[in-house]
Amino acid sequence: QPIPVITIDGPTASGKGTVAHRVALQLRFHYLDSGALYRLTALSALRHKVSLTDEHALSKLAEKLQCRFEGDQIWLSQENVTAAIRAEEVGNTASRIAVLPMLRHALVGLQHSFRTAPGLVADGRDMGTVIFPSASLKVFLTASVEARAGRRYKQLIDKGIPANMDDLLKDLRERDARDSSRAVAPLKPAEGAHILDTSELTADQAVDQVLKWYAAVR
Numbered sequence: 001q002p003i004p005v006i007t008i009d010g011p012t013a014s015g016k017g018t019v020a021h022r023v024a025l026q027l028r029f030h031y032l033d034s035g036a037l038y039r040l041t042a043l044s045a046l047r048h049k050v051s052l053t054d055e056h057a058l059s060k061l062a063e064k065l066q067c068r069f070e071g072d073q074i075w076l077s078q079e080n081v082t083a084a085i086r087a088e089e090v091g092n093t094a095s096r097i098a099v100l101p102m103l104r105h106a107l108v109g110l111q112h113s114f115r116t117a118p119g120l121v122a123d124g125r126d127m128g129t130v131i132f133p134s135a136s137l138k139v140f141l142t143a144s145v146e147a148r149a150g151r152r153y154k155q156l157i158d159k160g161i162p163a164n165m166d167d168l169l170k171d172l173r174e175r176d177a178r179d180s181s182r183a184v185a186p187l188k189p190a191e192g193a194h195i196l197d198t199s200e201l202t203a204d205q206a207v208d209q210v211l212k213w214y215a216a217v218r
């Protein structure tokens, strides 16, 4: 019996991180935030001043990534980088280097290693299409760009960080375009994926829907 995997893919700020994390807690499954791996590679590249066009050097960094996930804390070598990898610059850099095929390839083994008993919930852009094509359940989470910008706005304001709605909308549209149009592993629903539009849903409602779908296939 293969170890079950639930994949949750979708665009930036669609709520997939929150939903995937809560589904994993409910099922007592492991959780993979694959975006964090791209962010860790990006942070490492910025720190080591590796050129963002040097595919070979960037792939080496990804291959040798010394990272650790402990609960909701993320470590790079000896440093706690939980907050650092969420910086806008790191996210933008991650989305730029994520177009490089060699780099994506270098992160495949690490992603597969998260699939351990009793099961895994993996969130990202290509979890269902590329990394875990045999997943038991595939979900594609979307929300309107306005709903996503609104959520991001609230998150920033709640943290005391100034935010501007027009800038957020522009930023999300740019990142959507980049993630959807790249040649390798573009953002798109996997074959057989359940599409869930969360524009009008709370996180709890989205979690319940995913758990219902999983109950039907397990």
Ligand code: C5P
Residues within 6 Å of the ligand: 012, 034, 035, 036, 038, 039, 091, 094, 095, 096, 098, 123, 124, 125, 126, 127, 175, 179
């Ligand atoms: O999801 P998150 O915003 O943390 O991801 C950062 C960037 O990493 C995304 O904009 C995307 O370009 C890239 N990414 C990816 N494939 C994944 C996860 C993230 O290309 N599976």
